[in-house]
Amino acid sequence: MENNLKLSDYLQERHSTPVAQITGPGPSQEELESILSMSVRVPDHGKIAPWRLVVYRGDVCTKLGETFLELALAGNPEMNEPAKQAELTRFTRAPLVVAVVSTAQPHVKIPEWEQVLSAGAVCLNMLMAANAHGYVANWRTEWVCYDERALDALGMSPGEKVAGFIHIGSSDFATPDRPRPALADVVTYAG
Incomplete structure (x- = not known):
């Protein structure tokens, strides 16, 4: 019971840095x-693991930033310096980034939608698992x-989609909570 109380306390306060x-x-x-x-x-209906993970860290993140800047400049050659820096540091802002890749595809029994939702569940689990290890995390696209x-x-x-990039690291920044929806605005009871 004590572990459940700790988990419920965590879920009441969960946020992304x-x-x-x-x-x-x-x-x-x-x-x-x-x-x-x-x-x-x-949850993974059919046990098909319709996702995969790619870990980016170190020099590869710097090289990706250079590629992202090159691609961004191709579409907007007039980018200002802060925008250029944002592209260069897109994957170096945290010590590591994990891509959760949806590999959903037609299946005789499991709808693609369920497979995509499973990839989203991996993203949320990763945020919580990082927090459980004492790290902060953020789910970005x-x-x-x-x-x-x-x-x-x-x-x-081809055909793969990124469900999210999970940035994982440390922080001493006190993250303020954002407004959350009132239950009355998002919950209905059938019947």
Whole structure:
């Protein structure tokens, strides 16, 4: 019962730390493997694992930033310096970024929608698993999830979609809570 109370307290206060406030250190390899193991313990109708994970850290993040800037400049050559820096640091803002990739595809028994929802569940589990290990996290998408050239640079296969990029690290920033919906505005009772 004590563990359930701790979990309920956590869920009452759960929030994401803004990516701009995430710094090092990040998880060790052992902690990361634990976070990833917890992340994939999600509902998965048919046990087909309709998702995969890609971990980005170190030099690859810097190289991706250069690619993102090049792609962004191709569409907007007049970008100002802060916008250019945002592209260069897109994947270096946190010590590591994990892509949760939806591999949903037609299946004789499991609707694609259920497969996509399973990938979303991996994203949320990863936020909570990072928090359980003492780290902060943020689930982002941004334009690189929807640009075919960026997806190619990120190592995505045709037909795959990024459910989210989970930025994981540390922070001493006191994150204020954002407004949450009133239950009366989002809940109805049938019958």
